[in-house]
Amino acid sequence: MIIQGMGVSPGIASGMAISAEDYQTRSVEFFEDNKCLLLAKDLSFDVVAEAILGGRLVAVIAEQGGLCSHGATLAREFGIPCVTGVGQIQDLFGSQRIVVDGAKGTVEVMGVAH
C-alpha cells in the first residue's frame, strides 16, 4: 500500500513506525536496528527535536504540517526524510516496515503485523 502525502524533507528511509509516546518510553531493544520512523500528529519543533536528539530517528511521518513547519525545517537541517499530510497515522501503528520518500511525498507500507 502506498500513501501519497506531501514531501517536506527529501531522502529515502525505512524502518519501524512508532508514536512519539513510544519513542520516549520504549527500550533500545524495541527498535529494529536501533532505528525508527516517528509518527506524529503535527510537525511541532519540540517533538521532532527531541526525537532527533534521541539518535534513532530515520524519518518522520505526520498528519499535519507543511514545508515551513519548524519540525520540517529541523528534519531538512538533519537530512531526515519527512512526509506530512498523511491522514490517520494511527492506521500505520503496528506496520512491520514502512518506506518513506521525502521528496516524492510517499509512504509505502510493506506489511502489517498480526
Place this chain on the structure above:
Amino acid sequence: MAQRELWRLWELLTKVLNGVTYYCPRPQYQLSRLDASIGQKGISLATKILLERQPARVHRDGDGRLWLSDFVSPEELYARVVEDPMWFSIKVRERDVQFTHLKNILRCLVPDLGSHSLEMRELLRCLETLIDLQTDFLSFVYLPLIDEYLVQKLKKLVVEFLGTDLACEYVFLLLKPPDCFRKAIKSRIVFDEGKTLTIPPNLGPFFVNSSVDVGQQLLPYDARIAASFPESAVSSGLGSITEFALLRAIVPVLFQIGQEDLFIGKEIIVALSNCIHDIARILVQRGKLSHVAEVLDFDTSELLACARNI
C-alpha cells in the same frame, strides 16, 4: 480564497459570543490566567501594528483557550502582500528594528535571571521589561502567518516551468534551514523540564540564512524559469511573471522570520518563566502564597501589585 485553504494547518474553531464571532486558531494550547494575561496585549496589538486596524478582541475561556475577534486573518494579510509588496518590505524592516532592540535587552536580562539570585525589586523590573518584550514580540509574530500558503503557490507555479522533481528541489533550496539547531547543540542546547528549548543568549544572530547564498544556489533554476516566461506569459498571462517575482522575493524572508520567531519566542518564555518562578518563591517565603503554582491564577496587574507590597 477559501478560509479553510489558508487555515488548513490550524485546527480552527469558531463561536459567537454576544453577537461577536470569535475564533480559536490553536485549541490545543491552554494557557493559565497569568500566561494569557501576559500575551493578551501583544496579540491584540498585532492588528494595529501589522494592519493599522483597531486592536483585536481577545478573550480566554474557562479551559484556558484564547479566542480572537477582528484579528489578523491570513486572507487580509495575503491581500495586503499582493496589493502592496512595499508594505511588506516596510513591515519587515520595522520588525527588524524592533527585534534587534528586543534581542539586545534579552541578552542582558537572561544571565541575571538564570542566576536565581535577584531581589524582588530587580525581579519586578525584569518582569515589567519581559512583559513589554513579549508584547512587542507577539505584535509582529503573525507576519509569517501565510508563509505556507505562499510557498505552496510558488511551488505550484514553479512546477509549470521546471516539472515536479526540479520544482521540489527548488523549494527545498529556497527553504534551506538556517542550521540554527546544529549550532545550538554545539553551544550547550538545553531542554528544561517542560521540554522547552533554551539557547544561550550570547550566541548572536545565527538564525538567518544569507540571502546571497540562497540567491546563488537558485540562480540556475531562476534563469531557466525566466527563460520560459515569454512563451508562458502568452499562454497564462503576464500575471504569472509578476506573481513569481513577488513570491520568489517574499517566501525566503517569511521563512527566515518564522524560524527566528521560534527561537526568540522560546527564549522570552523561558526568561519569563524563570522570573515569575523566582517572584513566586519569594511570595511563598513571605506568606503571600502557599505554593508557587498559585501565581498562575493571577493576572499581570494583580501579580505586580502583590509583589510590590513586599
